[in-house]
Amino acid sequence: MLRIKDPKKSRTFYEKQLGMQFLTRFDFPSLAFSLYFYASTEQKIPNDHLSQAETAKWLWNVQCPTLELTYNWGTEKDSEFHYHNGNEDPKGFVHVTFVVNDVKETVEELQSQGVPVIQHPSHSEIGKCAYVSDPDGYWIQLVSGERKTGYLYSNTKSVDDVKSSPVLAETMLRIKDPAVSKEFYEKGLGMNFLGHLEIPSSRSTVYYYGYANSSSNEIYSMINKFKTYQWTIPRMALQYLWDSESDSFLSYHNGNSEPKGFGHIGLTVDDIYGACYRIQKAGYKIIRKPGPFQDVGEIAFVSDPDGYWIELIQRSSLRSPKSAL
Known part of the structure; x- marks a missing residue:
């Protein structure tokens, strides 16, 4: 999730320019904010007659990566207001x-079309890439790559449509200690290590x-042929600067204290109570x-x-707690 200042400008960029x-959009009048959701998908979009609660049930079952933008009402009226992009101090x-x-x-x-270019196309360790800026200054990395079919991309647009509709593939965060992060993402959240x-x-x-x-053998194959499979699965990228774990003064900014910007990573789960019980029991x-939360389900x-926030969202309809926290 990224916080945005002006939803009209963001919608022009993500929908009309980026494709x-x-x-859908969720509105929360009592809290004075709205959420906007974008994706590259051919899945059927609910009609406008569905309630927000019914739309949420559909959204939490969408099988492709989505981009969530949070708009706090009225921020576009403040000429001095801006969000922090995470690439200036404090970094995150x-x-x-x-x-x-x-x-x-x-x-x-x-x-x-007037989109600011941060870095023009050049060759890097992941292939040809470039960086542009969205209206709030967040960095958008563009990479050349053939998106494989299958996995969570099975319902997204065909490879031939990638040019006109770029596919969301990755979110990158800075981390201090890769061993500690590995424990959390693998054991705490149950993610697969895909390579480095x-x-x-x-x-x-x-x-x-x-x-x-996929099977463990296929995952092993991905790791050993990383560049071939690198865009097969939507993923998190954790950037580690060597020896940073030895710096007792170093910490990264999670974007939820001032200056605000990046909000969180969102994951849908089958049993939110069981997931939280296991995560807390593991010491997190x-x-x-x-x-x-309001009328959009359980979170x-x-x-x-x-210190980065991870949102867990109940994938199906509301459930009764199975485990007390």
């Missing part, structure tokens, strides 16, 4: 990544995690205990070792 599909969030067929053509088209990429020029390593809908912090928030 994502608008899924890095970028979201979209896969496109041709980075150069995509950047040229976006630039012709060492970048000696910046003295850093990027670790990749996601939910692989529960920020918000599971329970109903909870947990914290990863660097």
